[in-house]
Amino acid sequence: MSAATTDEFVRHLQAELEDVEQIQDKRLREQRMWRLEAALQEALEFQAHVLAREAEEIEPFEEVPSVRLLASRDAGDDEAEEVLDADSSVCRHCDEDLDPEVPFCPACGRYQ
Numbered sequence: 331m332s333a334a335t336t337d338e339f340v341r342h343l344q345a346e347l348e349d350v351e352q353i354q355d356k357r358l359r360e361q362r363m364w365r366l367e368a369a370l371q372e373a374l375e376f377q378a379h380v381l382a383r384e385a386e387e388i389e390p391f392e393e394v395p396s397v398r399l400l401a402s403r404d405a406g407d408d409e410a411e412e413v414l415d416a417d418s419s420v421c422r423h424c425d426e427d428l429d430p431e432v433p434f435c436p437a438c439g440r441y442q
Contacts (some may be wrong), residue, residue, distance in 0.1 A: 336377045343370045418442070 334342075347366045353359035383390040419428055426437035434441045 336373060336380070340370065340373050340377070343373060 343366055347363065347370065350359055350363045350366065353362060380390045419430070420426070421428055421435040421438060421440070422442065423440045424435060424438040426435055428435060428442065
C-alpha cells in the first residue's frame with residue numbers, strides 16, 4: 331500500500347466537506363464543517379510551504395533530535411531516575427524560575 335499524498339488528502343477533505351450537508355443535527359453539522367475547513371486550510375498551507383521550499387531547492391523536511399526524552403529503552407534504572415528527577419521549577423530552555431500554575435516560561439515563553 332502506498333502512502334497518500336497531500337493532494338489526495340486535500341481531495342478527501344473536500345469530499346468530506348460535501349458530505350457534511352447530509353448531517354441532520356445543525357450543531358454537529360457545523361462542528362464537522364469547522365473541523366474539515368480547518369484541516370483543509372492547514373493542508374493547503376503545508377502544501378504551499380513544501381512547494382516553496384522545493385522551489386528554493388531547500389530540503390522540505392529536516393530530521394531533528396527528540397525534544398525531550400525521559401528515558402530510553404536501554405537506559406539503566408539510575409539514569410531513568412536521574413532524568414525524571416529533573417527540577418521542574420526551572421525552565422529547561424533558559425534556566426529561569428517557573429510558576430507551577432503556568433504551562434510556559436514567563437522569561438522565554440516556551441512551553442514546558
